[in-house]
Amino acid sequence: MGTVLYRRKGEQxxxxxxxxxxxxxxxxxxxxxxxxxxxxxxxxxxxxxxNPITLDSSGRLLTPVFLGSNYDYKEVLTDANGVTMPSWxxxxxxxxxxxxxxxxxxxRLYLPFTQVSSVSIPVTLLVANAGYGYEADATGGNxxxxxxxxxxxxxxxxxxxxxxxxxxxxVTLAPHGxxxxxxxxxxxxxxxxxxxxxxVCDGSAWICYSFHSPHARLAGAKQSVxxxxxxxxxxNLGCHIDMSLTAxxxxxxxxxxxxxxxxxxxIEITNGGAFNxxxxxxxxxxxxxxxxxxxxGSGKKDSVVLTTIxxxxxxxxxxxxxxxx
Numbered sequence: 001m002g003t004v005l006y007r008r009k010g011e012q013x014x015x016x017x018x019x020x021x022x023x024x025x026x027x028x029x030x031x032x033x034x035x036x037x038x039x040x041x042x043x044x045x046x047x048x049x050x051n052p053i054t055l056d057s058s059g060r061l062l063t064p065v066f067l068g069s070n071y072d073y074k075e076v077l078t079d080a081n082g083v084t085m086p087s088w089x090x091x092x093x094x095x096x097x098x099x100x101x102x103x104x105x106x107x108r109l110y111l112p113f114t115q116v117s118s119v120s121i122p123v124t125l126l127v128a129n130a131g132y133g134y135e136a137d138a139t140g141g142n143x144x145x146x147x148x149x150x151x152x153x154x155x156x157x158x159x160x161x162x163x164x165x166x167x168x169x170x171v172t173l174a175p176h177g178x179x180x181x182x183x184x185x186x187x188x189x190x191x192x193x194x195x196x197x198x199x200v201c202d203g204s205a206w207i208c209y210s211f212h213s214p215h216a217r218l219a220g221a222k223q224s225v226x227x228x229x230x231x232x233x234x235x236n237l238g239c240h241i242d243m244s245l246t247a248x249x250x251x252x253x254x255x256x257x258x259x260x261x262x263x264x265x266x267i268e269i270t271n272g273g274a275f276n277x278x279x280x281x282x283x284x285x286x287x288x289x290x291x292x293x294x295x296x297g298s299g300k301k302d303s304v305v306l307t308t309i310x311x312x313x314x315x316x317x318x319x320x321x322x323x324x325x
Contacts, residue, residue: 003045005209006073013055014199015079016086016320017307021059025052026072028065031072031092039073052078053173054119069096086318087264104156116243122146122174125159130201133160139168145172147199147206150179157202162196165278173199181206188258197315227251233265241267245294252278255314265306273298280304286317293325 013021028051030037038048051061056062067073073093073122077085084313122144123134130153137145163171176186177236181199188208197211213244222237225231228247231232257263264308274296284306286288286292295302303321 002096003040003043004067004094005043006039006067006093007061009064011061013059013061013077013085014112021055021077021079021085022057024055024059025078025080025082026055026061027052027076027078029074029076030072031105033074037071038068039074040068042066067093067096068144071095082229086305086320087262087316089269090309118183123309124148126174127152130154130157130159133162134173136161136163138163138166138171139165139167140169142169143171145173145174145180147173149176150201150204150206153201155201158200158206160196160198160199161190163190164291171221173197179206182208189255194318211289226277227269230322233267235263238288241265243267243269244272244274245269245277248270248278250276251277251281251314253281256308259309259311263308263312269294269297269302269304271297271300271302280315280317281309282313282315283316284317290323292317292319299325315318 007026013024015021015024028037028039029035031109036051038051039053041047041049043066045066045068049065049160053061053065060226072095074089074091075093076089076090079085106219109257111298124146125146125148132147136145145159147159153295161171161173163267172187173181173190174186174187175181181188183205188197198209222242224238224242224244225233226244226246227249228245229249230252232243232252232254235257253263253265271294276294276296282289284291292304294300301324303324305318305320306315307318308316
């Protein structure tokens with residue numbers, strides 16, 4: 001059976017207050033249904049995980065989650081009492097597709113990390129270092145990794161880059177020449193916070209696997225935004241937003257994580273009067289189909305969560321608190 005790694009062993013989950021989700025549960029279904037669907041604990045698909053998968057006392061996964069190739073998936077995360085967490089369910093998660101026969105796995109990526117801080121010149125990734133991991137800290141400036149010619153890398157190996165800062169600077173992976181990354185000859189950016197990217201060679205192109213760790217919410221990636229009229233939220237500056245609403249506002253986003261990785265905004269809105277958010281980013285679908293009206297009154301606070309998995313074209317909106325003083 002063909003599988004694809006969706007969640008790593010040891011990933012940690014938190015509730016809406018930032019507390020560890022002890023005893024939480026991950027359920028997997030056929031997309032857009034409530035029909036349970038198996039996930040697997042290893043790449044061959046020979047051993048099924050329990051469904052639901054129960055997190056440990058620190059909210060961590062005790063097993064990796066590999067998706068099968070039968071149907072797309074829906075994922076639901078609940079607490080130990082069965083209460084669904086904000087941002088879930090995730091639906092239409094792509095199933096595994098047949099990979100080139102030369103891609104044999106990713107074991108070599110689990111090697112000691114090389115730590116790289118901000119540098120004024122690119123870091124050249126060597127063929128001899130294929131399979132290594134890198135921790136990038138861009139607190140003091142941009143970090144650029146130059147990839148080698150993809151045809152010189154052994155198929156099934158590659159590089160893992162994890163970002164460990166939440167600064168305004170970029171961590172960029174740049175392809176060699178016309179080499180494609182997921183079919184496009186363009187650099188990719190690792191978003192701020194504890195985010196990471198696997199780049200795996202299939203012999204002629206790079207395949208990108210990205211992940212977002214909940215640790216990013218603890219990394220200080222927070223910003224203050226004054227909203228009035230057209231207001232853009234730059235996600236490179238932080239995804240926890242203290243928003244002062246000083247006039248009616250229309251919200252957009254920039255530097256959204258790429259399609260295939262989770263983009264999440266937690267926005268606490270303090271109204272400066274009788275103002276409202278009249279337009280939300282992209283196409284935002286709200287829980288229950290009801291677009292929230294921001295509580296009127298100076299000093300009144302509302303809280304919303306927005307999530308996207310397609311680069312910001314479509315968002316899901318959750319009103320998590322309202323009419324707080």
